[in-house]
Amino acid sequence: MIDTVIIPLLKIAVLLNAVLVSVTFMTLLERKVIAWAQSRLGPMRVGPYGVLQAIADPIKLILKEDITPARADKWMFTLAPILSLVPALIVFSVVPFGGDELFYITDINVGLLFIISVTSIGVYGIILAGWASNSKYPLLASLRASAQLISYEIAVTMTLVSVTLTAGTLSMVGIVEAQQEAGLWFGFVQPVAFVLVLIGGLAETNRAPFDMPEAEQELTGGFHTEYSGMRFALFFLAEYANMIVIAAVVTVLFWGGWLRPFPSVEILGFLDLIPSWIWFFGKMFVFLYLFIWIRATLPRYRYDQLMRIGWKVLIPVAIANIVVTGVVKVLL
Amino acid sequence: MGETIAFYVLSFLILSLAIMVVTARNTVHSVIFLVMSFLCVAVLYVVLRAEFLAVIQVLVYAGGIVVLYLFVVMLVNLSGEPEAHEDPRRLGLTGLALAGAVLLELAGIVVYSYSREPSAPVAGAAASPVQGNVEQIGWLLYTDYLIPFEVASVLLLVAMVGAIVLARREL
Numbered sequence: 145m146i147d148t149v150i151i152p153l154l155k156i157a158v159l160l161n162a163v164l165v166s167v168t169f170m171t172l173l174e175r176k177v178i179a180w181a182q183s184r185l186g187p188m189r190v191g192p193y194g195v196l197q198a199i200a201d202p203i204k205l206i207l208k209e210d211i212t213p214a215r216a217d218k219w220m221f222t223l224a225p226i227l228s229l230v231p232a233l234i235v236f237s238v239v240p241f242g243g244d245e246l247f248y249i250t251d252i253n254v255g256l257l258f259i260i261s262v263t264s265i266g267v268y269g270i271i272l273a274g275w276a277s278n279s280k281y282p283l284l285a286s287l288r289a290s291a292q293l294i295s296y297e298i299a300v301t302m303t304l305v306s307v308t309l310t311a312g313t314l315s316m317v318g319i320v321e322a323q324q325e326a327g328l329w330f331g332f333v334q335p336v337a338f339v340l341v342l343i344g345g346l347a348e349t350n351r352a353p354f355d356m357p358e359a360e361q362e363l364t365g366g367f368h369t370e371y372s373g374m375r376f377a378l379f380f381l382a383e384y385a386n387m388i389v390i391a392a393v394v395t396v397l398f399w400g401g402w403l404r405p406f407p408s409v410e411i412l413g414f415l416d417l418i419p420s421w422i423w424f425f426g427k428m429f430v431f432l433y434l435f436i437w438i439r440a441t442l443p444r445y446r447y448d449q450l451m452r453i454g455w456k457v458l459i460p461v462a463i464a465n466i467v468v469t470g471v472v473k474v475l476l
Numbered sequence: 477m478g479e480t481i482a483f484y485v486l487s488f489l490i491l492s493l494a495i496m497v498v499t500a501r502n503t504v505h506s507v508i509f510l511v512m513s514f515l516c517v518a519v520l521y522v523v524l525r526a527e528f529l530a531v532i533q534v535l536v537y538a539g540g541i542v543v544l545y546l547f548v549v550m551l552v553n554l555s556g557e558p559e560a561h562e563d564p565r566r567l568g569l570t571g572l573a574l575a576g577a578v579l580l581e582l583a584g585i586v587v588y589s590y591s592r593e594p595s596a597p598v599a600g601a602a603a604s605p606v607q608g609n610v611e612q613i614g615w616l617l618y619t620d621y622l623i624p625f626e627v628a629s630v631l632l633l634v635a636m637v638g639a640i641v642l643a644r645r646e647l
Binding site for chain 2: 217219220223252253254257258260261262264265267268271272275283287290294297314
């Protein structure tokens with residue numbers, strides 16, 4: 145009873161709260177980093193150096209009036225933000241945050257596929273949000289977003305096949321253990337796949353430079369234009385939760401998950417003194433910072449350029465990568 | 477015991493969602509009911525210990541095919557009354573014939589499965605040298621079911637070529 149019900153429930157509660165709190169602070173980090181990149185100070189008023197801004201923002205959003213447009217489809221309008229947030233949170237159940245069983249909720253033998261399939265459900269939230277608002281710009285934005293998501297999902301899924309070939313398993317824990325056995329992070333074995341997943345991940349989370357669905361100049365704000373208050377916040381939670389998911393997946397697949405650098409080199413053994421979960425969160429933080437950095441640096445692509453990159457560059461390269469990985473795997 | 481309860485609850489959900497798919501006034505709503513029904517089928521697979529199948533069900537049906545349905549339904553304006561068929565009686569007869577065919581098929585499956593001996597687990601699965609859900613499916617696909625597998629992939633290729641030909645009028 146304790147092992148099968150209470151401990152998993154406790155873990156789920158801790159994990160959900162951790163994700164939601166880190167999402168709140170991600171928004172602050174993003175504002176701060178972008179401000180520094182643009183020689184500004186960023187939020188400074190609430191708390192020392194504006195750290196309490198992360199608490200003030202959600203309170204503001206909860207207190208705001210929650211408006212449903214008169215011509216909107218009420219059920220779908222309510223369902224859409226839930227449908228986009230819940231898949232993003234479910235995915236965390238198979239992410240191994242540390243080497244010990246304490247640090248992940250479950251390890252299923254189809255973990256990687258589980259992540260891909262559950263995140264593919266999130267697209268319904270975006271499509272329905274645009275459709276249910278019964279308004280022009282949200283509909284256009286949601287069409288853009290879903291077309292972008294579907295296109296880049298193909299490229300990312302194809303790329304993950306080559307990682308699976310290298311690891312020989314789909315289990316998230318198994319993939320990290322395979323890297324421990326190989327004594328090498330897969331980022332060094334599969335550099336092409338790493339770049340593809342990173343680009344695809346940016347596009348799937350609608351982050352700059354692929355944030356066409358939220359292009360303010362063209363669409364007044366994106367598929368969530370008609371949303372207000374906490375329902376609007378749910379879309380933001382979903383976007384940042386998805387960013388964390390991408391960072392976690394990249395960490396597990398390419399940067400050794402909870403492993404220290406060069407896990408096979410004996411001399412570096414003292415690095416094991418640092419707990420495994422710190423390695424994991426450290427690596428994840430690097431990628432989250434990278435996403436923000438990219439947003440502060442690169443301008444937005446045009447929509448046709450985005451589609452061209454997705455279909456004519458990423459997918460062919462991903463397929464070639466599978467073939468090369470297969471040939472090398474057979475030869476070795 | 478738990479599995480039996482799960483089976484009946486899920487079957488009830490799947491069937492009632494399927495009924496809602498055909499009775500919903502709004503086409504987008506029926507597509508959403510369809511997705512929920514597919515998700516329940518995926519849970520049914522999990523109860524049967526077929527995790528790979530469950531995940532693929534979500535990925536291909538709920539995450540892929542129905543998204544395209546939703547696109548079509550959203551872009552095609554279906555708010556107007558459906559056009560009357562030339563001969564309403566013919567429409568009813570066709571429906572009756574299709575429903576009868578499905579009923580016959582289901583009855584055939586039930587009769588066939590009850591008339592057989594309770595089947596042993598698939599021979600190949602027991603004999604395969606690999607463990608785990610995904611590995612065993614892969615093993616079976618490339619040994620016992622190689623030819624159906626290859627035929628299916630050729631079929632998919634044909635469909636893909638067909639889609640390209642339809643999309644690009646001049647080649």
